[in-house]
Amino acid sequence: MPRISLRLIALAVLIVAALGVSRTAPAQSKITEVLIGSVLPLTGTFANYGQQYLWSAQTAEDIVNNDYPDLQVPLGPGKGFPGLGGAPIKFIVRDDQSRGEQARTIVEQLISVNKVHWINGEGTSGITSLIQPVVESAGLPMTCHPCASPTLTEKGLRWFFRTGPNDRTMVASLFTFLHEWRDKGGPANLKTIAFFMCDNLFCQDNRKVASELAPRAGFQVVLDLTSKTGATTLASEVQRLQAANPDVLFLVQYTADTNVFQQDAKRAGWSPKVIMTSNGAYSDETWLQAQKKSNGGAGWLGRDPTAIDLVHDRPAWKKVNEIYKKYSRGQNMGELAMREITGLLWMADVINRAKSVEPAALQKAANETKMGPEQLIIDYKGVQFENGQNVLATGVVTQIGWDGEKHTLWPWDLATKSGFKPVYPNPSWQERDSKPKPS
């Protein structure tokens, strides 16, 4: 027994010594590259979003590691991180197949095997909430910029940051717009609303926020439906919506289900006065482009983190979009990609200011962020954190016009700049069919 105990004590001393050495080693050695662990849904249900985040990571890596002297975004001019002797950034990208348990395993590997300095991902709120505890317990900075679920930053986590607005901000924008629209020449007869949501964390958070805000904005909720993601038919759901006959439909569904809804609503010949949505298909560039061939999205309104029709005039946006298109097979940045790239460039700025890859230094630099809007490619008022949430991230209400593009409706000052006349009421399916298609 005494011999075993002695061996155990010796082993414990060795482990402690090894851990001590390994923890102090990075601070002593020169940083040759900054490793970002990126866990993304590159295959599986959310692959379409994952690929946009991958292209965003490639764009951010390109901007940080190459010299773009005229690009007014963080780390645009110059190569690598000046604060770390010019060390480049490297994204280690792993596919979680849109599966939560897979994401957890990958994150554990990225932390323990790849020794990454920062975790970014997963891009969807549901899976992000599953990996947050792993990263939190490891004590590494973590981000998910396009994740919109408010709960992600309301758990009291110390290592999680989000530069993008959450659903509370963005859904509030929608209801504020509806409420104020009446006084700005909009319709006065919008009194009832129905919710039609998918069943995951993101959709249900939208539902909760909308349930609070709709009565305050003067709406009576006449139907509240939740469907399972991946539906093959929504005909009966449409039948119930049609019977409830709401003035406004608040639809939060992913792209495939939105398409099924559109098909079934068209077959039923049902079209409420207003269809408003939040993220999901509305943020998906492929869905938006497809609507141009059928006028299917004309009149739909939704929330965006930026005035998407005005942002194109920014020189920095144009340049970043050019870089993005190198990786996206020519596709323009959608709003999800804009949110992600904005966040990744902020992360680069944090690392540069920290002049270190030590977690505590990164956390301190992140919390001390005071970034102005002039460094952003998106219309936030800036970046500044409270409990991991950027409190200067904003919400904008946009609407798809007959040209198939999004136009700003709210806030009113941006709407004036946009000069767009809202499409109201939401067009019937016959009108969509008969009008010329943008492409």
Add this chain to the structure above:
Amino acid sequence: MTELAQAVVNGLQMGFLYALVAVGLTIIWGLMEMINFAHGEFLMLGMFGGWWLSARFGLDPLLAIVPIAVVMYAFGMLVYQQLMRRVQGGDPFTQIFATIGLLFLLQNAVVAVFTSDYRFVNEGLLVRLGGAKVQLVGLTFAMPLLLAAGLALLIFLALYLLIERTEFGLALQATSEDRDAARLVGIRPQRMFAMAWGLGAALVAIAGAILVNFFSVYPQVGLQFTVMAYAIVALGGFGSVLGTLFAALLVGVIQSVTVVYLPPAFKDAFVFASYLLIGLFRPQGLFGRF
């Protein structure tokens, strides 16, 4: 009452589409008793084929059925000869893992070639008829779904005749029942299995080319149909073409009617509950034989 009747009509219309998806599985799993978890990926390939021929050459997906069926027939035979034949005699788990591997291979190959973007077909007869409908005794029948249902019925009739009234069909059934006895009467079982895989793949790809008019196309689209197809084949009775049709219609109606009265989250639960219920009294399925 009209609400219920309309839900039944909606369910029947969807049921025909489900039947098309499931019938390929009836041949491979039900008749030949081989497991194919990549069934949904065959459907996905058919859908991508329909979209690609439409986007690239402006071909109506309904006309694309012919080339897609031919290519997928050959592909199905190839899958059997190069993969499934090697694992056929082994443990059923080997078949399961082989086809799960095939599932990932096909999905990721499509992601690599076409990316994960959602694709939409915007041209073609069924798309143009999108909002057209027929009103009958106060009920609405969607024209595109009616046409698709008619097409499905024709395919079922042809398949029924092929399986029940031709030498090929009898040879398939004989191989399924007793491979050694079939060999004694001059049937080559390996050839029959290969042809069954070809036929199953072609049928589900035809379903894909029709479905592309109603659903967006993306690499994972097959998954939402696969589980339903398995339930339909088991419910209808293994190897029964008519059973598959009947079960698919039943599944469509159950899904549709459930949502009229209960939260939509219950609709798939009721489908599987009905399978369990019927399984208690007829474990061989509605039209199956032991």
